[in-house]
Amino acid sequence: MPAEDIQQLSLHCSDCPIRHRAVCARCESTELDRLEEIKYYRSFEAGQTVIWSGDKMDFVASVVSGIATLTQTLEDGRTQMVGLLLPSDFVGRPGRDSAAYNITATTDIVMCCFRKKPFEELMLRTPHIGQRLLEMTLDELDAAREWMLLLGRKTAREKIASLLAIVARRDAAIQLRVAQGQLAFDLPLTREAMADYLGLTLETVSRQISALKRDGVIELEGKRHVTVPDFDRLLCEAGDDSDGGFLV
Amino acid sequence: MPAEDIQQLSLHCSDCPIRHRAVCARCESTELDRLEEIKYYRSFEAGQTVIWSGDKMDFVASVVSGIATLTQTLEDGRTQMVGLLLPSDFVGRPGRDSAAYNITATTDIVMCCFRKKPFEELMLRTPHIGQRLLEMTLDELDAAREWMLLLGRKTAREKIASLLAIVARRDAAIQLRVAQGQLAFDLPLTREAMADYLGLTLETVSRQISALKRDGVIELEGKRHVTVPDFDRLLCEAGDDSDGGFLV
DNA sequence: ACAGAACCTTGACCCAAATCAAAGAGACCG
DNA sequence: CGGTCTCTTTGATTTGGGTCAAGGTTCTGT
Incomplete structure (x- = not known):
């Protein structure tokens, strides 16, 4: 994400150290100010589990600081990490209300959360947010596929x-x-x-x-x-x- | 995709056997009719390559019939399939103009293509299309991550x-x-x-x-x-x- | 400063899957 | 029909990485 976008974006989210990559930085709509209204912060210590796969997840979030992992496991305990969350990464899926993976903090971590319902409503009113999310999701998909090559070959x-x-x-x-x-x-x-x-x-x-x-x-x-x-x-x-x- | 969606969708795309999953079936906008204006068909024989990774790709497409694979390779020829395209699957990425993978037909295949530029313009005017694409991309991401567990463990x-x-x-x-x-x-x-x-x-x-x-x-x-x-x-x-x- | 815990390294051995090799089974074609 | 091509099966052997085991290093708390 180009630096000027981050800056422009921060106009809409000034007290928060995070670059909300979920949000289209080029969108000048004042709708974005509403993000401020619905957001809250959560902190986790290193080693703590943020959420278990299958649990109800009524928020989406960006990572402010720290690192977390997304993992999947088989019944017998074999574990595969399927993603790594670094500062500014987005997590959570509009349109699905339970977590698909275990999310675990590997360092102390701060997340900036948005309740899912109002976030989704905001998305409906502000198409640019959805477009930015689509871009990000496509990037993640490319990264996951590149990882498949690594894992398989x-x-x-x-x-x-x-x-x-x-x-x-x-x-x-x-x-x-x-x-x-x-x-x-x-x-x-x-x-x-x-x-x-x-x-x-x-x-x-x-x-x-x-x-x-x-x-x-x-x-x-x-x-x-x-x-x-x-x-x-x-x-x-x-x-x-x-x-x-x-x-x- | 529920049956009634497919049906409702086909109102907008009546001569085409494909269910355009890229398109939100619930959207009643007449914008969708414009898909008809910008679409065209391409056929490939079994074994033919649709596109090479890195090639210019100025269209997005849905698979009408047949099966194709998405593969990545290392220089020495090691190959990993990273996706399988089945009828009704969508391929192509708005906002990127070259292919990220090799696409190869494994059976005779017919694809319904849309030139990328007008499709993107349509997306801008019709947010539901973008939302549907986001849903589909998130599903693909989940599938890719499940495959990572398989490949790794x-x-x-x-x-x-x-x-x-x-x-x-x-x-x-x-x-x-x-x-x-x-x-x-x-x-x-x-x-x-x-x-x-x-x-x-x-x-x-x-x-x-x-x-x-x-x-x-x-x-x-x-x-x-x-x-x-x-x-x-x-x-x-x-x-x-x-x-x-x-x-x- | 010491004990314990968590994390990391190294060695010995083993096994699942890769590699190398050969032959069978259809499909297609002249 | 026999020939050739592609796809598949099966066997023999090798090997990369897993498993088991024993220590080594930090780090933390008392």
Whole structure:
């Protein structure tokens, strides 16, 4: 989302640190002011579950700060992460009143919620909101499909490299650090969460990270801080030149 | 989509056998008549490529008859199917002018196309179309995420059983055959396409189908015709009680 | 400063699925 | 009818990643 859009949007939502990506920034309707009337905030601690799959969900929300995951599980406990919620991401589905996934906070998190009913009414009156939501949903669909390629066809090493590349890019975008040459960032996920994301076991994740380190593709400081000396090398390890992916 | 919607919709699109699911059936606006003005048909033979990923795509379309696949590939040829287009499915993305995936006809296929520009203009004037598209896109996203669970965490046998269950259900829905007890249908995919769908090799697909046959979960007649004596048994083999999935 | 917990790494071993290889079964065609 | 092509099955072997197990590192709370 271009910077000027964020700014313009913030005119409508001035006390809130979030960029409501659900809302069309180009729409100048005063309807958007009504978002202020129906919104409220909720906080969760790291590890807390925001909502369980199947539970009633009478709100939609944007992430203000922190990180949450969307996961699905089989009866026997096998878990697959199907999405990651980062600041400014939108969650919740107009027209459906129960959650489709478990949402879990992996860090302390603040969400900006809108009660679903009034939000839907606002959508009806303000087509631009729906259009923006459609755009966002299509982006998520593309990201999910790219992840399908990763889950179905990539090797463990490629999966790890892809994840690192995506996190690096996302981090660079957030920090607005222009990334020439060396990149450094903190992994926002535990080894286990990475495993659930990539369809691997945590042991394999650990082993492959060690292998990438041994081969000089990345450097590690502590468990979480990663330095990438040669981003192109990492991309090459990722098995494709994909420039997008899940974290969008 | 409920039957009455299809019927009501067909008022607006009477000569076309397709149910335009992209269009809100409940909308009585005469705007919908303009769809007639901007639509045209294209046919493809089995095996033909409709469009390559990255190509310019200046239309959106609904599938009238036949089956097509959406696939992504890595440079070395590894292929992952990320979607299956069945009659009445919508393809194409307002707001993006190149295709994100390879679209290939797996049977002879007829598509009902709308030039993108006028379709987008129509969307602007008719919010219900956008809303319906949003609904459909959210359904596709759910399906893609369910597929992520399958790709990341299910065994080969569970993958095959899941695919069979989904095809069986979809077939039953299309045929409007009420499915008490025994189900029978034709597989719409080659072993190789199934493999690309499930993230397996074609040999593994063949072996697992043979195993399910040997264990009495399914019966096979020829290579493609499948009979399911006990649908619950098949669901159980699929590893979850999922009632939806990719084919929607 | 110490105990405990949570998280991470590494090794040894195993197995499900990939790979390599060969042969069967239809479909189509001259 | 036999030949060829495409699709499918089955067998033998290999291997990537899972499983089980044992320690190592931080971090937190007392």
